[in-house]
Amino acid sequence: MSDAPQSTPASPRPAPAEGFPAAGNISDADREELRRHGILLTSLEELYNWGRSNSIWPLQFGLACCAIEMIAAATARFDIARFGAEIFRPSPRQADLMIVSGTVTKKMAPLVVRLWNQMPEPKYCIAMGACAISGGPFKQGYNVLKGIDRLIPVDIYIPGCPPRPEALLNGLIQLQKQIKGEKLTGPDAARHTRADLPSEYPIPAYGAHDLEPAKNPAVWTPPAPPSA
Amino acid sequence: MSCSDFNDLDAELTAFGHPGGSSVRAVHDQFHGDLLEVSMGPQHPSTHGVFRMVATLDGEQIVKLKPVFGYLHRNHEKIAENTTYLGSMPYTDRLDYLCSMSTNWAYALAVEKLSGQAVPDRAQYLRIIMAELTRLVNHACLVGFLFNDLGTSFTPLLYAFREREKIIDLFEALSGSRMMCNYQRFGGCRVDPTPEWLAAARTLVENFPRFLDEYERMLTGNEIMLARTQGIGRLDPAHAVNAGLTGPVLRASGVDYDLRKVDGYGFYPRFDFRVPLGAQGDTYDRYMLRILEMRESVKILVQAFRDLPGGPIMDPKAKLRSFRPKAGEAYGRLEGPKGELGFYLISDGTPNPYRYRVRPPSLINLTLLEEMCLGHTIADAVVILGSIDIVLGEVDR
Ligand code: SF4
Numbered sequence: 296m297s298d299a300p301q302s303t304p305a306s307p308r309p310a311p312a313e314g315f316p317a318a319g320n321i322s323d324a325d326r327e328e329l330r331r332h333g334i335l336l337t338s339l340e341e342l343y344n345w346g347r348s349n350s351i352w353p354l355q356f357g358l359a360c361c362a363i364e365m366i367a368a369a370t371a372r373f374d375i376a377r378f379g380a381e382i383f384r385p386s387p388r389q390a391d392l393m394i395v396s397g398t399v400t401k402k403m404a405p406l407v408v409r410l411w412n413q414m415p416e417p418k419y420c421i422a423m424g425a426c427a428i429s430g431g432p433f434k435q436g437y438n439v440l441k442g443i444d445r446l447i448p449v450d451i452y453i454p455g456c457p458p459r460p461e462a463l464l465n466g467l468i469q470l471q472k473q474i475k476g477e478k479l480t481g482p483d484a485a486r487h488t489r490a491d492l493p494s495e496y497p498i499p500a501y502g503a504h505d506l507e508p509a510k511n512p513a514v515w516t517p518p519a520p521p522s523a
Numbered sequence: 524m525s526c527s528d529f530n531d532l533d534a535e536l537t538a539f540g541h542p543g544g545s546s547v548r549a550v551h552d553q554f555h556g557d558l559l560e561v562s563m564g565p566q567h568p569s570t571h572g573v574f575r576m577v578a579t580l581d582g583e584q585i586v587k588l589k590p591v592f593g594y595l596h597r598n599h600e601k602i603a604e605n606t607t608y609l610g611s612m613p614y615t616d617r618l619d620y621l622c623s624m625s626t627n628w629a630y631a632l633a634v635e636k637l638s639g640q641a642v643p644d645r646a647q648y649l650r651i652i653m654a655e656l657t658r659l660v661n662h663a664c665l666v667g668f669l670f671n672d673l674g675t676s677f678t679p680l681l682y683a684f685r686e687r688e689k690i691i692d693l694f695e696a697l698s699g700s701r702m703m704c705n706y707q708r709f710g711g712c713r714v715d716p717t718p719e720w721l722a723a724a725r726t727l728v729e730n731f732p733r734f735l736d737e738y739e740r741m742l743t744g745n746e747i748m749l750a751r752t753q754g755i756g757r758l759d760p761a762h763a764v765n766a767g768l769t770g771p772v773l774r775a776s777g778v779d780y781d782l783r784k785v786d787g788y789g790f791y792p793r794f795d796f797r798v799p800l801g802a803q804g805d806t807y808d809r810y811m812l813r814i815l816e817m818r819e820s821v822k823i824l825v826q827a828f829r830d831l832p833g834g835p836i837m838d839p840k841a842k843l844r845s846f847r848p849k850a851g852e853a854y855g856r857l858e859g860p861k862g863e864l865g866f867y868l869i870s871d872g873t874p875n876p877y878r879y880r881v882r883p884p885s886l887i888n889l890t891l892l893e894e895m896c897l898g899h900t901i902a903d904a905v906v907i908l909g910s911i912d913i914v915l916g917e918v919d920r
Pocket residue numbers: 359360361396397398423424425426427431432455456457458617
């Protein structure tokens with residue numbers, strides 16, 4: 296390969312033989328058939344996503360009551376290790392997944408965003424529990440952020456107060472599905488492959504009345520008022 | 524570094540063609556005795572939630588420590604003042620989220636004092652059963668977390684959570700939720716346990732000492748544990764009393780003060796149990812005290828299952844909807860797993876409390892953190908904090 300002259304244009308791929316399915320169009324049944332004969336058909340994208348989805352390192356970081364259920368999910372009975380996500384890292388620099396497990400107050404929100412910014416791409420966020428999704432039971436509180444998705448992009452929402460450990464595992468499986476479906480190229484490529492999308496977000500500061508900025512328009516727009 | 528060391532070093536450096544002399548001394552003077560400020564938290568894994576300590580260090584020793592909290596201030600009290608009395612009950616679950624049953628009870632006690640409601644006998648026993656089961660959950664998990672802080676990396680916690688799951692399953696079967704039980708009501712309890720539930724709970728309690736023995740065989744007397752906890756974080760009793768500390772942290776310093784004996788709330792005077800006390804007030808005593816308290820709780824539970832009477836679980840006159848206590852004020856308190864947990868309520872005759880105030884044991888126990896940590900290393904501060912047993916939902920409210 297390497298001693299081929301650089302100037303030679305790549306020869307066009309031969310057209311598939313009559314009756315032979317084009318690459319990418321092979322049905323699962325055909326693939327399964329091939330696999331039984333010892334031939335593994337895959338694409339780089341699939342292999343890459345498969346590897347990533349089965350080795351997610353969450354950030355070890357608990358906010359409130361939901362964190363106890365997150366710890367419970369890591370212990371023997373629920374055993375998050377079955378899904379390859381048992382290595383909770385205390386440092387954001389080593390983590391792939393932020394599980395926002397609990398109430399985010401306005402004092403804590405800047406720190407959550409900073410931790411998010413410190414995580415390397417590709418990174419994902421799970422909002423665990425009613426509080427992280429919307430403020431939950433404390434929504435009316437003057438010091439409670441009404442959903443972490445106002446500041447950072449959230450991939451999976453797990454409702455509950457607190458969600459059971461099984462629900463967290465289910466959320467993790469959903470995230471794995473999402474990762475497995477990610478594209479590496481093309482217009483709908485995953486966030487971490489696109490240079491034009493930010494991987495860091497503005498860190499809000501504690502202002503006179505509220506956080507400033509109180510929301511990040513790049514990830515969140517207020518829902519339209521219900522039409523009369 | 525002594526002076527002669529300097530001279531040797533100077534001589535050596537000069538031999539290598541280094542100017543030596545004052546520059547070496549300047550470097551030494553610059554760094555020796557320099558204080559370093561370290562901020563731990565609020566996302567540090569050993570600060571048990573979103574708690575932050577700003578420690579000033581001389582080398583590794585702590586010379587000053589400032590606790591910073593408020594990262595989980597969820598406006599519990601303000602929300603409760605805008606909610607009906609019953610509407611606050613689920614919020615009390617979320618105060619101390621490891622011990623929702625006893626927090627519920629403390630709130631129910633305060634409201635019952637305010638409205639003068641009576642509680643049927645069966646409900647009194649059920650309350651004690653739930654509170655003591657909660658104490659088992661709390662202390663077992665606390666010891667697990669404490670050993671995490673000591674560097675065992677998870678093993679004791681796995682054992683503790685195994686037991687916790689068994690108790691939590693019982694709570695779930697009874698109340699419908701694993702952690703947020705919302706079980707107590709003003710004038711009684713919400714659900715009557717079935718005979719099967721009681722049998723299962725009884726078996727669990729009878730087997731619990733086996734777990735404690737296993738736990739102790741693994742942990743108590745462990746050489747590293749002894750070296751890291753004995754004589755560390757001493758708290759002297761007079762200081763503890765002055766600061767208003769309560770619960771196991773106070774009793775580990777040798778002060779005999781347990782509200783179950785002092786106030787005799789509920790039916791506790793009918794039970795035969797001892798209050799374990801510490802002698803040194805160090806981290807080791809605080810650990811041992813939790814283990815001994817669990818053994819006493821098992822004793823209480825066995826008696827409660829033996830004597831549990833039949834009958835209603837709610838005061839028939841109790842009114843939950845449109846509940847309006849007459850104007851007045853009341854303070855209800857009990858011995859929670861972490862210390863004196865109290866609710867202070869002022870009623871103005873409307874459906875909402877006029878003032879609602881929580882006395883959180885974790886916050887008040889935390890006030891002496893600096894005293895306990897001074898002179899110890901930063902690694903010990905983590906362990907001392909672990910032995911105080913805080914839960915941030917309650918500290919910040
Ligand atoms: S969702 Fe419920 S359990 Fe989770 S942090 Fe909020 S109040 Fe606590």
